[in-house]
Amino acid sequence: SQQGEEDPQALSIQEGENATMNCSYKTSINNLQWYRQNSGRGLVHLILIRSNEREKHSGRLRVTLDTSKKSSSLLITASRAADTASYFCATDVGRNTPLVFGKGTRLSVIA
Amino acid sequence: DTEVTQTPKHLVMGMTNKKSLKCEQHMGHRAMYWYKQKAKKPPELMFVYSYEKLSINESVPSRFSPECPNSSLLNLHLHALQPEDSALYLCASSQASPTYNEQFFGPGTRLTVL
Numbered sequence: 001s002q003q004g005e006e007d008p009q010a011l012s013i014q015e016g017e018n019a020t021m022n023c024s025y026k027t028s029i030n031n032l033q034w035y036r037q038n039s040g041r042g043l044v045h046l047i048l049i050r051s052n053e054r055e056k057h058s059g060r061l062r063v064t065l066d067t068s069k070k071s072s073s074l075l076i077t078a079s080r081a082a083d084t085a086s087y088f089c090a091t092d093v094g095r096n097t098p099l100v101f102g103k104g105t106r107l108s109v110i111a
Numbered sequence: 112d113t114e115v116t117q118t119p120k121h122l123v124m125g126m127t128n129k130k131s132l133k134c135e136q137h138m139g140h141r142a143m144y145w146y147k148q149k150a151k152k153p154p155e156l157m158f159v160y161s162y163e164k165l166s167i168n169e170s171v172p173s174r175f176s177p178e179c180p181n182s183s184l185l186n187l188h189l190h191a192l193q194p195e196d197s198a199l200y201l202c203a204s205s206q207a208s209p210t211y212n213e214q215f216f217g218p219g220t221r222l223t224v225l
Binding site for chain 1: 115144151153154155156159167199203212213214215216217218219221
């Protein structure tokens with residue numbers, strides 16, 4: 001299975017701190033994406049990084065990808081209480097192939 | 112319009128009932144998906160439609176029957192479900208593009224099977 005494995009499973013931080021989540025996967029990929037899910041709601045796409053990219057930024061988000069280690073990290077800087085959610089990485093192996101989601105990290109940001 | 116809508120938001124049904132979940136998008140996306148998500152678990156892919164044709168069926172029991180009437184609509188027909196089918200059912204859509212696979216998700220239908 002190419003399913004990603006996030007760690008940590010749960011993370012609790014104070015508002016203003018940075019949060020780092022990691023994702024590892026097992027097979028070669030085409031794209032890796034990060035999604036956020038608020039409790040019991042749909043997923044929201046955060047960022048996509050292609051297999052030939054190493055780093056990408058979007059606002060307070062920074063994603064890195066190390067294909068040699070088959071791993072990615074998501075950094076959220078200056079966290080806010082509104083960032084409290086579950087974060088999933090998802091990978092695909094090519095054109096029109098389905099996403100496979102990792103197990104997710106539950107982030108709690110305490111005000 | 113960058114929204115995927117799903118109805119109903121909540122559904123409670125008995126094991127002998129027949130019900131349908133509905134999903135709609137108006138982003139011109141040609142790929143649509145059904146996922147099942149249990150509590151504290153990642154979404155699991157059930158079906159993929161590409162250009163209104165079923166392209167992936169992840170060995171889902173026949174009590175789940177997908178339908179794609181047109182490029183904007185996706186239904187999931189439910190019949191004779193089991194209590195273990197209780198979950199959040201998520202619909203998503205994406206461009207059927209060779210290089211871009213961002214998926215847009217609806218808010219989900221919370222299904223309870225009694």
